[in-house]
Amino acid sequence: MSLKQNCIFKAIVIRKSGKSKIFTQKIAFNKASLKPIFLYQPIYKGYYFQGAQTLVDGLCGDANYASGRWISFCDDDMDAVIDLTKPTEISEASVNVCVQKSDWVFDARGFSVEVSDDGFNYKQVGSELYPPMKSTDPDGCIAHKFSFKPLVTRYVRIKVLSEHSIPAWHIGAVGKPGFLFTDEIILN
Numbered sequence: 429m430s431l432k433q434n435c436i437f438k439a440i441v442i443r444k445s446g447k448s449k450i451f452t453q454k455i456a457f458n459k460a461s462l463k464p465i466f467l468y469q470p471i472y473k474g475y476y477f478q479g480a481q482t483l484v485d486g487l488c489g490d491a492n493y494a495s496g497r498w499i500s501f502c503d504d505d506m507d508a509v510i511d512l513t514k515p516t517e518i519s520e521a522s523v524n525v526c527v528q529k530s531d532w533v534f535d536a537r538g539f540s541v542e543v544s545d546d547g548f549n550y551k552q553v554g555s556e557l558y559p560p561m562k563s564t565d566p567d568g569c570i571a572h573k574f575s576f577k578p579l580v581t582r583y584v585r586i587k588v589l590s591e592h593s594i595p596a597w598h599i600g601a602v603g604k605p606g607f608l609f610t611d612e613i614i615l616n
């Protein structure tokens with residue numbers, strides 16, 4: 429079976445003793461979906477799961493960062509290049525981040541998008557910096573997104589800055605880095 433459009437996939441297991449719960453998974457495609465992806469920084473070994481492909485598989489993670497739908501960086505930023513395989517028009521980029529402050533999992537400190545026609549020379553089309561998290565900031569899934577003037581490009585470089593020093597209010601604040609959990613990169 430192959431999927432060619434967005435859908436909600438549902439399945440059950442049928443046994444002599446009865447049926448399982450219904451498994452439901454939303455699958456959402458975008459211009460980055462299933463495209464080749466390269467990471468300039470290593471994924472944290474404990475949360476490698478399916479590797480870089482996790483970022484463009486069409487499956488968005490939920491609030492459980494250990495579900496296998498997220499990959500993690502610790503003491504490194506996420507720095508990824510997506511090869512759209514041909515010149516493609518885009519005008520929006522987003523990335524999802526999972527936050528669970530009690531587990532040292534923090535929000536991004538910055539997000540930038542660069543484009544290139546040759547994969548070597550990049551031009552920045554958008555960038556945002558974010559303040560350190562406060563103890564009162566909510567946990568959960570956060571989508572960082574911005575739009576830019578439509579352009580045609582083949583390569584898109586996405587950088588997500590991690591929390592390199594846990595905030596002083598946190599119990600783990602001893603100058604250690606926080607974890608950054610990222611999931612689906614969306615380009616439209």
